[in-house]
Amino acid sequence: xxxxxxxxxxxxxxxxxxxxxxxxxxxxxxxxxxxxxxxxxxxxxxxxxxxxxxxxxxxxxxxxxxxxxxxxxxxxxxxxxxxxxxxxxxxxxxxxxxxxxxxxxxxxxxxxxxxxxxxxxxxxxxxxxxxxxxxxxxxxxxxxxxxxxxxxxxxxxxxxxxxxxxxxxxxxxxxxxxxxxxxxxxxxxxxxxxxxxxxxxxxxxxxxxxxxxxxxxxxxxxxxxxxxxxxxxxxxxxxxxxxxxxxxxxxxxxxxxxxxxxxxxxxxxxxxxxxxxxxxxxxxxxxxxxxxxxxxxxxxxxxxxxxxxxxxxxxxxxxxxxxxxxxxxxxxxxxxxxxxxxxxxxxxxxxxxxxxxxxxxxxxxxxxxxxxxxxxxxxxxxxxxxxxxxxxxxxxxxxxxxxxxxxxxxxxxxxxxxxxxxxxxxxxxxxxxxxxxxxxxxxxxxxxxxxxxxxxxxxxxxxxxxxxxxxxxxxxxxxxxxxxxxxxxxxxxxxxxxxxxx
Amino acid sequence: xxxxxxxxxxxxxxxxxxxxxxxxxxxxxxxxxxxxxxxxxxxxxxxxxxxxxxxxxxxxxxxxxxxxxxxxxxxxxxxxxxxxxxxxxxxxxxxxxxxxxxxxxxxxxxxxxxxxxxxxxxxxxxxxxxxxxxxxxxxxxxxxxxxxxxxxxxxxxxxxxxxxxxxxxx
Numbered sequence: 001x002x003x004x005x006x007x008x009x010x011x012x013x014x015x016x017x018x019x020x021x022x023x024x025x026x027x028x029x030x031x032x033x034x035x036x037x038x039x040x041x042x043x044x045x046x047x048x049x050x051x052x053x054x055x056x057x058x059x060x061x062x063x064x065x066x067x068x069x070x071x072x073x074x075x076x077x078x079x080x081x082x083x084x085x086x087x088x089x090x091x092x093x094x095x096x097x098x099x100x101x102x103x104x105x106x107x108x109x110x111x112x113x114x115x116x117x118x119x120x121x122x123x124x125x126x127x128x129x130x131x132x133x134x135x136x137x138x139x140x141x142x143x144x145x146x147x148x149x150x151x152x153x154x155x156x157x158x159x160x161x162x163x164x165x166x167x168x169x170x171x172x173x174x175x176x177x178x179x180x181x182x183x184x185x186x187x188x189x190x191x192x193x194x195x196x197x198x199x200x201x202x203x204x205x206x207x208x209x210x211x212x213x214x215x216x217x218x219x220x221x222x223x224x225x226x227x228x229x230x231x232x233x234x235x236x237x238x239x240x241x242x243x244x245x246x247x248x249x250x251x252x253x254x255x256x257x258x259x260x261x262x263x264x265x266x267x268x269x270x271x272x273x274x275x276x277x278x279x280x281x282x283x284x285x286x287x288x289x290x291x292x293x294x295x296x297x298x299x300x301x302x303x304x305x306x307x308x309x310x311x312x313x314x315x316x317x318x319x320x321x322x323x324x325x326x327x328x329x330x331x332x333x334x335x336x337x338x339x340x341x342x343x344x345x346x347x348x349x350x351x352x353x354x355x356x357x358x359x360x361x362x363x364x365x366x367x368x369x370x371x372x373x374x375x376x377x378x379x380x381x382x383x384x385x386x387x388x389x390x391x392x393x394x395x396x397x398x399x400x401x402x403x404x405x406x407x408x409x410x411x412x413x414x415x416x417x418x419x420x421x422x423x424x425x426x427x428x429x430x431x432x433x434x435x436x437x438x439x440x441x442x443x444x445x446x447x448x449x450x451x452x453x454x455x456x457x458x459x460x461x462x463x464x465x466x467x468x469x470x471x472x473x474x475x476x477x478x479x480x481x482x483x484x485x486x487x488x489x490x491x492x493x494x495x496x497x498x499x500x501x502x
Numbered sequence: 503x504x505x506x507x508x509x510x511x512x513x514x515x516x517x518x519x520x521x522x523x524x525x526x527x528x529x530x531x532x533x534x535x536x537x538x539x540x541x542x543x544x545x546x547x548x549x550x551x552x553x554x555x556x557x558x559x560x561x562x563x564x565x566x567x568x569x570x571x572x573x574x575x576x577x578x579x580x581x582x583x584x585x586x587x588x589x590x591x592x593x594x595x596x597x598x599x600x601x602x603x604x605x606x607x608x609x610x611x612x613x614x615x616x617x618x619x620x621x622x623x624x625x626x627x628x629x630x631x632x633x634x635x636x637x638x639x640x641x642x643x644x645x646x647x648x649x650x651x652x653x654x655x656x657x658x659x660x661x662x663x664x665x666x667x668x669x670x671x672x
Binding site for chain 1: 566658
């Protein structure tokens with residue numbers, strides 16, 4: 001079979017013909033993505049028997065559509081009510097929620113959708129073209145390089161803490177300590193578990209996520225009675241379709257920003273074990289570093305919303321590359337796809353592209369078609385979705401509490417995780433009442449265990465010699481880039497000040 | 503996001519609240535150290551690296567606050583009457599209901615507890631207005647949650663009388 005333009009055009013229309021699978025999957029994905037604890041992976045697992053009954057290409061299209069749309073869906077509650085649906089959307093509320101609180105929820109959703117869709121389409125097309133080369137990225141990323149990538153994400157703590165550095169550092173390092181709870185990776189010694197067996201595997205992310213953001217938010221908003229002030233309620237009520245169009249225009253105007261932040265997502269997505277959370281934190285941090293208005297980040301800045309959303313949707317294409325090209329699943333959803341493909345007798349890795357190219361390339365084509373169809377299905381919804389912020393907290397707070405507690409129960413099905421979510425809710429409530437940033441705690445909880453894992457691996461290989469951290473050329477280049485991105489904001493600020501004085 | 507504690511009196515900032523988190527962080531770090539003190543180095547290295555930085559930052563924070571106190575720029579004031587009065591607010595009641603929800607969900611079951619939690623919370627937050635309407639809404643939402651989570655996604659949420667009844671019927 002010749003792989004040329006005609007092949008891709010034919011494949012595109014063939015996949016487009018499966019809209020009857022894609023559209024319902026998009027709606028299901030948006031729904032499960034928006035509920036914390038429910039992910040594309042566990043929905044696919046639940047529907048696995050159904051997937052086995054489908055033809056292999058229909059099954060794959062269904063899984064891809066669900067995967068992409070759930071990634072996008074996770075940003076919706078993050079923007080409207082400060083509840084990230086997944087860890088990958090944890091950086092979205094930093095600027096999305098302040099926009100919603102200003103009565104600009106519809107515009108924020110529109111920006112989020114368009115940057116996700118453009119980011120998704122762009123990275124899918126790039127993935128299609130550069131698959132064989134991108135797949136090798138994972139081979140070059142060893143423990144040392146991964147440590148630096150983690151530090152790129154962790155350096156976001158300093159940005160989040162910009163207004164009060166010392167409090168931000170306390171929150172961030174407290175998060176890193178909480179993230180260190182659990183058995184150590186080599187001898188399985190329990191550390192800081194307070195005797196709870198449920199913490200031996202480490203602190204589960206969903207209870208931390210929903211507790212710090214959602215439960216603390218539910219307790220806080222009842223003080224105010226509503227998510228919005230009276231003027232902002234009127235703004236939301238009077239908002240027309242124009243708000244959505246303004247959001248589209250704002251994002252398209254920043255096409256360059258969408259492009260490079262989604263590329264960060266694609267590259268991080270290719271690395272097995274990394275993921276949307278790291279990608280969105282790194283993209284947000286880099287976006288802020290190179291911004292001309294870094295001080296506007298965290299106040300409802302458009303670029304602060306575009307960066308994590310474009311990046312976490314860029315991850316979707318990246319995660320599938322190692323599976324398709326090398327037969328190595330890059331994430332949970334990719335692993336389930338591999339199971340389905342093996343069950344159906346479809347090879348993965350290089351053989352897939354020689355024996356079944358319509359499936360190998362078809363997976364990425366399905367991703368492209370899903371993002372295109374999402375533009376037509378989800379964008380018009382932004383107007384109605386934004387009205388969630390107008391619902392009285394009398395109804396919203398109990399719903400947030402009950403549904404997020406259920407969400408924290410779902411991944412492991414332990415009652416303990418519900419109690420843990422509540423405990424994190426109290427920590428988040430105290431933190432926010434006393435001027436600490438919960439996002440800094442969460443960054444520590446998410447990235448801390450990963451950093452430790454790679455650090456230990458590197459140190460074990462070098463018999464404890466810390467100089468191993470500077471032993472690889474790529475690692476040293478990344479170290480240099482990290483130092484530059486840490487110094488650059490201060491340098492640029494100084495330059496701007498001196499220019500202003502002149 | 504920064505709902506900083508308001509000063510209690512005059513222009514002096516009350517620092518009592520903002521000491522809670524660093525104090526908890528310090529206690530937790532010391533406890534964590536105690537759990538790894540006799541462990542192999544692989545279990546200690548991260549804890550001592552991160553923990554020592556955290557302790558250092560907390561100490562600096564405490565010093566800055568002490569300096570603020572000594573310079574008269576801040577005050578340390580545990581406003582007990584205010585804390586006691588806040589216990590009567592709807593917020594404290596809502597937190598109490600959440601704790602009750604977590605405590606009884608295992609014995610009563612997800613659907614019934616959720617319905618009671620919705621009803622109780624909505625009544626509390628809306629000063630007891632329209633109890634029948636809120637009751638109907640609570641039952642509807644709890645049933646919807648049962649349909650979505652237990653029937654739809656087959657989540658093994660705690661089962662009780664209601665779930666047993668439905669299983670018996672169908």
